[in-house]
């Protein structure tokens with residue numbers, strides 16, 4: 001996906017002025033409240049007309065003040081998921097889901113209803129009304145409805161803000177997997193660095209209506225968090241062998257991960273792993289005392305003081321390891337390579353729900 005946006009919009013003293021071209025399937029817009037994020041996505045979706053400028057999506061002109069083009073929202077084929085679920089209260093889950101699908105021209109209908117329902121785990125909810133669903137269930141329905149409209153782009157404007165911490169980190173895998181499985185690129189809007197790291201590869205940063213930076217989500221987190229790099233891993237399924245040896249076992253990538261503690265204090269959710277707690281191996285080691293061995297792909301290397309940081313993709317998780325430059329050379333670490341990361345069961349810390357993440 002390629003978005004080119006050179007547009008202006010003023011509300012009294014506030015002016016949003018954009019001038020960027022960005023490519024990628026997992027893009028982020030990051031900025032504090034009032035920086036203009038929602039104004040930007042509303043202009044992209046066709047819900048708000050820019051005062052002037054031009055907006056192109058994959059080369060197609062969505063808006064041009066010079067050429068007097070302004071495609072209606074339904075002509076743009078851009079779906080949105082908001083913080084508020086905006087579901088139709090008088091319709092069942094099934095009919096909410098089918099709303100966008102029915103309005104989508106047959107030639108664009110490529111998403112299989114049953115398949116999507118299965119991915120989003122909505123089968124048992126189909127006949128229910130939407131008013132008494134939980135916040136997470138409502139957000140899954142809203143996501144399903146957006147996907148079934150068969151959009152060419154999905155805009156997600158702070159879709160997790162209304163959910164509490166444990167719930168929002170449970171929704172993230174759904175947001176990512178539907179986009180990947182059904183091949184729909186997205187633009188994810190948030191003021192949370194953790195959400196950016198989990199959802200976006202490339203991020204545009206906005207301040208006071210201006211784009212001030214374009215960076216990878218990892219670079220952004222390193223620059224702004226101002227502490228040793230940490231990684232994140234989302235563990236959702238306690239496996240049958242939980243509470244073994246005072247450990248908790250979670251299903252992970254066809255195997256399991258062991259965490260210290262009982263399942264009373266290690267509930268499902270997002271866990272943090274410090275870069276200092278990860279040891280890298282070039283090959284799968286025979287036997288180690290650390291309880292967890294994760295196969296990862298090296299995303300990149302960066303300088304971290306006198307050490308090297310190694311960005312790792314591990315399933316849906318993003319980890320960072322800190323090693324000395326000599327070890328990086330010996331391990332021949334390079335982007336795209338496969339490496340094994342070991343970490344102790346005691347190294348996982350459940351992410352604190354302090355609202356700042």
Ligand SMILES: Nc1ncnc2c1ncn2[C@@H]1O[C@H](COP(=O)(O)OP(=O)(O)OP(=O)(O)O)[C@@H](O)[C@H]1O
Nearest residue numbers: 011012014031032033034035036037038039040191
């Ligand atoms: N329809 C409108 N009329 C007047 N001012 C508006 C309108 N929409 C947005 N604004 C103003 O434009 C500025 C940017 O708002 P916008 O909602 O785009 O920011 P944001 O980064 O999305 O913030 P938040 O994270 O709080 O949603 C704010 O000062 C807001 O008050």
